[in-house]
Amino acid sequence: MNSLTRWVRGPWTNPTASGLLIALAAIFSFTEGVNPFSDGHAEGAGALPAALIASDLLMVAAAVVAGTPILIKAVRALMTKMIAIDLLVSVAAIGAVVIGQYWEAAAVTFLFAIGHALEARTMKKTRSALAELVAVAPDVAVVMRDGKQVEIPAAGVEPDETVLVKNGAKVPVDGVVIGGTGALDESSITGESIPVEKGEGDEVFAGTISGGGFLQVRATGTGADTTLARIIHRVEEAQDAKAATQTFMEKFSAWYTPGIIVLALVAGLVTGDAVLALTLLVIGCPGALVVSIPVAIVAGIGRGAKDGILIKGGEYLETSARISAVALDKTGTLTEGKPYLTDVTVLDPALDRSDVLGWAARAEAGSEHPLARPIIDAAEAEGLPVHGLPERTEPVVGMGVIATLDGQRVSVGNLPLLTVEGIADDSGAATEVDRLAGLGRTPMVVTLDSRVIGVVAVADRIRSDAQEMIARLHDAGVQKVVMLTGDTQRVADAVAAQVGLDEVRAQLLPEDKLTMVAQLKADGYTVAMVGDGVNDAPALATADIGVAMGAAGTGVAIETADIALMQDDLLKLPQAVDLARRTVNVMRQNIAIALITVVLLLAGVFAGGVTMAIGMLVHEASVLLVIVNAMRLMRRNEDQHSAGPAPASDARELQTAGAGPLS
Structure with missing residues (x-):
């Protein structure tokens, strides 16, 4: 065409x-x-x-x-x-x-x-965000078939095929890098314009663009099963979905329009002035009123999509503007979800740090506990031998692990494990455990042949932008920010003290989190729940708004969350709340502009001086004003992007990853 x-x-x-x-x-x-x-x-x-x-x-x-x-x-x-x-x-x-x-x-x-x-x-x-997403959808792919490079339509790539991504090319599939290195522009997925370095084992997404390098990618999602395709589908649905205000205005117009016709007919019959009746018909057109809401919704959702914030529809946009309480999971949300070794305290003067860490790491080599990995990694990083498995491993539920190494009995766990081992003299372990737990770390006592030799502790770093995120939520009008965690109360309190939380609820099971969200709603709050969408699924479903963070590549999160933050960036949350509030403010302004215009014009007709043509000109000017007002939402709010992440303090890095052996 x-x-x-x-x-x-x-x-x-x-x-x-x-x-x-x-x-x-x-x-x-x-x-x-x-x-x-x-x-x-x-x-x-x-x-x-x-x-x-x-x-x-x-x-x-x-x-x-x-x-x-x-x-x-x-x-x-x-x-x-x-x-x-x-x-x-x-x-x-x-x-x-x-x-x-x-x-x-x-x-x-x-x-x-x-x-x-x-x-x-x-x-x-205002639908330009959707158009831009469609524009970045790849058309062709280069795949390896029978040892040859073959160019085929992107939709023709089969799962598990090897796709080649060269410099400047669009990635045609979702997949995992199996060879090569390169930098990808992922702005179409996450809203982040800084290129991301990719290497073996990293995920890549369809529609992202190579800025250098050469990647071999094993396809895991093709055609309509890619993250980009799901985003396009979600944005398309969201921009067509109606808000409660829009539905109300349409119902209002359905009564208002016949009312104006009756008013014009009565005025014409009473005055005998046909021109007056016709003028009332024209002046009374609520055109600006009808367009005021949908144009704001589409603009707001479009702005969010450009920034990597997917909002499910107008109804959820309106609800997000009323959020007064935010419930946050800890691990992977406020923290990075990657525990690491923080402390090795030697309590046996005959041994040194390497001895304590070495025995602990070798004992944990046979443990399935999630906190075993950071101890083993730290020992390997220090060149300590952690090869092979213990001769015998005995997990003690809720306490730790007991292992036999070279004929010697080693245990790693909490203080009650000492009682199980029949050790009466803790050599000061209780004092050290108390000190480390007070710092928000997860301490574990290490014993060798029924004597305490030291304490090791692991922790998870609090995200550098967690404190700023909470401050921005408060600035955006959120009254209460609550952390819901399965971790111990002391660890949870330590995290709360670092980031400025209003309330902490610890040692919660998934069903307990649901109960807490329901209680917040019963207390009159409009609640947003932020979680990983798995353990937190019941609470996410119960909340007024469920928020999935870091949803790029997670099809379930994109489809089920009311708001999906495509980038793993905490500051996107207050940005989403601010965008929702600005959009609803624009809706209200537009309604006011439309109603005031109609009232003044109708008064002008009865008072004399407002003709049909003048009235229509003013009316169309009000439509234009409403449209221009909504278009302001398409501009990026620089206040939400000016401040960078807060620097991490030493204390902020000493937080626990999850419920450790301490209870």
């Missing part, structure tokens, strides 16, 4: 043609010295000059050209038992032609057609 064909089929064809006819009509009138924008020439006696007849015919033609699509929409709406705004304009324009008000008929339809064109153009522009 060429440019001319697109323009002819576009929204500006009718208003442009109508405007040209009005301009020609004006030229003919001016040749006779008559003001074309008044009806004076129609009131004189005798035959009209040919030029004025031509002017009137051109005005009628302009009204027909601009008004025909409006009349068709009105008739279609009536066939579905709906009285639409288009009906008001159609009746007013036909009535104006009947009583000889040709300029008014042309002006009303022309201005209304311009309003429709502006609305269509704006909706297209």
Whole structure:
């Protein structure tokens, strides 16, 4: 389709043609010295000059050209038992032609057609986020088949095939790097413009663009099963979904439109002034009222999509603007979810640090406990031998592990494990355990042949931007930020002290988190729950808004979360709340603009001085103002991007990853 064909089929064809006819009509009138924008020439006696007849015919033609699509929409709406705004304009324009008000008929339809064109153009522009996502969808892929590079359509890639991604190419599939290195621009998925380095074992997403290097990728998601395809589907659905306010306004318009028709009919019958009745029909059009909500919703959701914030629809956008309490999981949300060794305390003077860490690591080599890995990794990093498995491993549920190494008995666990081992003298372990636990770390006592030799502790770093995120949530109007965790109370309190949480609930099972979210709702809060979507699924479902963070590549999170933050960035959460509040504020401003305009115009008609054409001009100006106001949402709010992550303090790095052996 060429440019001319697109323009002819576009929204500006009718208003442009109508405007040209009005301009020609004006030229003919001016040749006779008559003001074309008044009806004076129609009131004189005798035959009209040919030029004025031509002017009137051109005005009628302009009204027909601009008004025909409006009349068709009105008739279609009536066939579905709906009285639409288009009906008001159609009746007013036909009535104006009947009583000889040709300029008014042309002006009303022309201005209304311009309003429709502006609305269509704006909706297209506000959907630009979706258009950009579609544009980055890859068309072709280079795959290895029978030892050869073959170029095929991206949708034709089979799961587990090897795809080659060269410099400057789009990644055609979701997959895992199995060879090579490179830098990918992932802004289309996460909203983050900084290229991400990729190497063997890293995930890649369809639609991202290689900025250098060469990658071999094993395809895990193809065609409609890619993250990009799911995002496009979600944004498309979200922009079409209606908010509660929009639904209310549509119901309001369904009653308002017949009301204006009755008002115009009564006014015409009482005053005997047909022009007054027709003017009321035109002035009373709630066009700005109807467009005020959807244009704001589409703009807000589009802005969020560009920033890597997927909002499920208008209803959830409105609910997010009312969020007054945020419940956060700890591990993987406030913390990085990657425990590491923080302390090795030697309590046996005959041994040193390497001895204590070495025995602990060798004993943990046979343990399935999640905190075994950081101890083993630390020992290997220090060059200590941690090869092979213990001769015997005995896990003690809730306490730790007991292992036999080279004929010697080694235990790693909490203080109650000493009782199990029959060790009465803790050599000061209890004091050290208490000190480390107070710092928010998970300490484990190490024993060798029934004597305490030391204490090791692991922790998880609090995210560097956690404190700033909570501060920004408070700035955005959130009253309470609560942490819900399965960890111990002392560890949870230590985390809360570091990041500024309002409330902490610790040692919770998944069903306990659901109960806490339900309690917050019962207390009158509008609750957003942020979690990983697995253990926290019940609480996420119970909350008013469920938020999945770091959802890139997680199809379940994208489809089920009310808000999906594509990037693993805590500051996206307050950004999402701020965007929702700004969008709802724009909705309210637009409603106020539309209602005030209609009230003032109706008052002006009854007071005199507001004609049909002037009223329609002011009315369309209000539509334009509403659209421009909504378009402000498409601009990035720099206040939400100016401050970088807060630097991590030493204390902030000493936090626990999860419920360790201490109880």
